[in-house]
Amino acid sequence: MAQTAIVTGATGGIGEAVAKRLLEDGFRVVAVGTRREALAALCEKLGCEGLPLDIQDAAAVERALGDLQADVLVHGAGILGPNLPIHKTPPETVAQLLGVNLTGMFNVLRPVIRGMLERQNGTIILLGSICGHVAGAGPGIYSATKAAMQSVAANLRFELHETPLRVAELRLGRVRTGIHGQLDMNTDFYDGYECVLPEDVASTIAHVLSAPPAVDISTIEMMPTRQVVGGTRFSKS
Numbered sequence: 001m002a003q004t005a006i007v008t009g010a011t012g013g014i015g016e017a018v019a020k021r022l023l024e025d026g027f028r029v030v031a032v033g034t035r036r037e038a039l040a041a042l043c044e045k046l047g048c049e050g051l052p053l054d055i056q057d058a059a060a061v062e063r064a065l066g067d068l069q070a071d072v073l074v075h076g077a078g079i080l081g082p083n084l085p086i087h088k089t090p091p092e093t094v095a096q097l098l099g100v101n102l103t104g105m106f107n108v109l110r111p112v113i114r115g116m117l118e119r120q121n122g123t124i125i126l127l128g129s130i131c132g133h134v135a136g137a138g139p140g141i142y143s144a145t146k147a148a149m150q151s152v153a154a155n156l157r158f159e160l161h162e163t164p165l166r167v168a169e170l171r172l173g174r175v176r177t178g179i180h181g182q183l184d185m186n187t188d189f190y191d192g193y194e195c196v197l198p199e200d201v202a203s204t205i206a207h208v209l210s211a212p213p214a215v216d217i218s219t220i221e222m223m224p225t226r227q228v229v230g231g232t233r234f235s236k237s
């Protein structure tokens with residue numbers, strides 16, 4: 001029987017490429033996104049199953065994912081913008097970023113991990129960012145959510161180390177998906193830059209999943225060749 005993979009963020013750039021790759025690799029793919037029409041179009045195009053869900057709605061996520069016997073979770077649902085420094089980010093924007101990127105992630109993890117533990121099988125892959133550990137790489141609140149994701153991945157590995165469940169976190173540099181439109185910077189971010197492509201991320205995920213069961217490729221940083229982080233800035237008074 002085909003293994004089941006849940007892909008959140010499947011209506012987005014990376015999620016769609018991951019759904020396509022996992023279908024090609026023989027998985028049954030359950031695709032999650034909020035936009036019903038986009039999700040229906042994706043399912044029509046790829047042949048996956050669609051679950052329209054706002055992951056901030058804990059009860060709806062529990063109802064939808066609770067009984068799915070997932071062997072794999074690729075959690076790509078997330079938001080990035082707007083492009084504001086921390087002290088200028090309004091409370092409702094903070095709540096939205098924390099709601100989708102953190103509370104939403106926990107809402108998805110609860111039922112999925114419970115089911116994986118019942119069956120003693122599963123791989124969880126979280127789509128993180130270099131913003132989680134590099135200051136200034138993205139908006140401050142977004143970056144804080146991705147820093148928290150790094151902690152979540154590490155703590156899950158700790159909590160689950162007496163089980164066969166695997167947890168992997170991909171810390172991505174710039175991937176050309178359109179998400180940077182949320183910063184009003186798609187053109188500035190992509191024109192002339194050779195970004196990582198969504199299908200490159202999908203190939204890496206396929207590699208993580210193909211590792212022997214006793215091997216957890218736990219943390220990966222994936223960057224465009226010409227994008228680097230590091231150095232310091234020192235301003236004069």
Ligand SMILES: NC(=O)c1ccc[n+]([C@@H]2O[C@H](COP(=O)([O-])OP(=O)(O)OC[C@H]3O[C@@H](n4cnc5c(N)ncnc54)[C@H](OP(=O)(O)O)[C@@H]3O)[C@@H](O)[C@H]2O)c1
Binds near residue numbers: 009172179
């Ligand atoms: N692209 C990059 O350069 C990059 C770099 C580092 C990390 N990442 C991370 O990789 C992940 C995917 O990024 P992407 O570039 O593919 O972004 P994207 O194209 O904007 O896709 C984002 C996905 O998240 C879904 N989503 C947003 N809010 C949701 C909610 N409340 N409930 C359920 N789904 C929701 C969207 O679904 P709907 O559109 O249907 O609402 C969409 O499918 C994100 O977590 C992002 O932070 C991306």
